[in-house]
């Protein structure tokens with residue numbers, strides 16, 4: 001039995017009557033119809049069947065009233081099918097019947113969407129309330145967080161990371177902490193989530209219905225024009241490296257569903273995100289263009305003189321940069337190959353005055369300048 | 384139900400690139416003229432490819448927040464939005480007269496109204512003038528002032544210069560400023576020599592650009608001699624060779640640009656009530672003008 005004691009308002013009863021005057025209700029465990037001959041309503045919920053007279057609707061048992069408030073909320077207060085599906089997911093509606101769900105909603109049902117923790121609660125009339133905060137602020141006192149009411153504030157919160165660096169990829173796991181949306185409506189929670197992670201809800205919804213349209217890498221290649229044409233020359237194996245580099249869960253919270261082509265899967269792991277990625281994003285396409293340029297170069301054999309530890313040190317430096325661990329290396333941790341003093345020492349010892357490792361020139365014949373940087377002009381593009 | 388979708392370039396590098404798009408979307412959202420206002424970007428999210436699926440209206444108006452007709456408005460946007468049967472000739476444009484075309488977007492299997500860019504709409508002239516008012520803090524600025532509209536030039540896109548000329552001529556026709564000239568970054572007459580092109584002591588300089596970035600914040604101020612190093616900022620007005628230069632930055636950041644977005648949608652048939660009037664009121668500069 002629910003702890004929340006639902007009460008049916010006049011508005012809710014009027015909507016219920018109006019709906020049944022036109023037809024039946026079959027929603028989330030509630031079945032109801034109106035019998036004009038008897039001027040009575042038949043109401044059926046999983047554990048109960050009642051018939052009440054037209055003017056006795058207020059007296060339906062609390063458990064059934066809960067179902068009616070639930071019907072009212074979802075059909076009259078939540079805008080679209082997509083929002084309904086999302087709000088139902090937020091309260092795990094497929095796991096509990098309405099009375100149990102209301103009991104759970106009383107203390108709040110929490111779900112994670114990327115780095116968002118979304119908590120749903122319910123009031124006695126069935127209206128849901130939503131709170132959003134950063135997952136890592138889960139235990140923080142709400143009063144210690146900056147409160148926001150406008151869902152579109154989410155856009156600004158998501159623009160810069162905690163170090164004020166721009167986040168061009170909104171689904172990168174670098175959302176900053178310290179904020180809270182304490183009270184959002186169903187429409188508000190949808191708008192805020194959309195602003196944090198654009199188009200993720202609609203793509204998740206399409207996926208749930210088996211309708212997610214996927215643009216694989218080769219589809220993307222075929223479509224590109226202008227400067228992005230270059231990605232057409234990126235070798236297939238490089239696409240795998242690119243996906244492993246960019247789409248890994250440590251870099252992007254979307255679950256990559258695109259492959260090389262429909263029947264050529266990539267080896268790279270697509271990740272475990274709740275929401276899917278349906279095609280290479282503009283960051284990956286732009287990076288792919290860069291890599292396509294780089295892949296036009298041939299490998300060369302170089303000879304370097306390094307101690308075994310120095311070779312391992314180079315590997316440690318690459319790992320530290322790739323895994324974004326530089327900030328964690330302590331100043332005096334000289335044992336770590338990527339420690340700044342260690343790296344400066346290596347540079348002193350192994351670079352010549354032109355910055356060549358082991359004095360080995362990059363281009364022994366000095367003609368080839370490597371792939372030039374023909375970066376285009378973003379600002380001019382829009383003007 | 385009506386949806387407005389503003390599409391823009393965005394950037395991977397510059398967080399300010401999308402700011403005008405968001406600001407204008409907020410302004411229009413506040414008028415309530417549309418049931419929803421969505422934004423989509425070439426370089427940011429949601430992508431142009433996915434923006435239409437975030438809109439749920441029966442009548443969807445897509446307005447490109449771009450300055451001129453060209454590669455983006457004619458090829459990239461229609462392709463990414465999946466506008467079936469798109470052809471630039473549907474706009475019947477001479478390079479600055481694109482208005483609207485109605486096509487089915489296969490992503491959502493619905494018709495959308497694809498509008499011409501904001502930069503070539505006649506209402507953009509008012510925004511340029513408004514920027515002149517806001518940068519000088521004088522709602523009746525004009526007498527004794529020159530006005531320079533700045534663009535890239537024709538090197539990248541012939542239509543870009545057409546848009547500049549068009550608004551320059553329209554500002555001139557108002558008779559409000561003593562002199563009105565079009566200047567360019569990469570061709571004659573060059574913005575570098577701004578003071579040589581004007582007799583007036585006071586010159587308002589406004590780039591016909593959508594967003595602030597490298598060109599409007601670094602190149603142009605340095606090229607005009609407002610500052611030796613953009614990082615040190617510059618004065619408004621700054622004195623250069625005996626002229627006072629009132630440099631306004633990208634016109635697209637002027638709040639009144641929201642009005643042009645509305646005009647585009649209204650031209651395409653959107654029912655927006657008196658939203659245009661309200662935006663004009665709302666975005667009036669509150670900076671106390673001298674003598675007010």
Ligand code: SF4
Nearest residue numbers: 246247252277280281
């Ligand atoms: S392409 Fe990769 S990095 Fe880009 S959004 Fe999809 S999963 Fe994330």
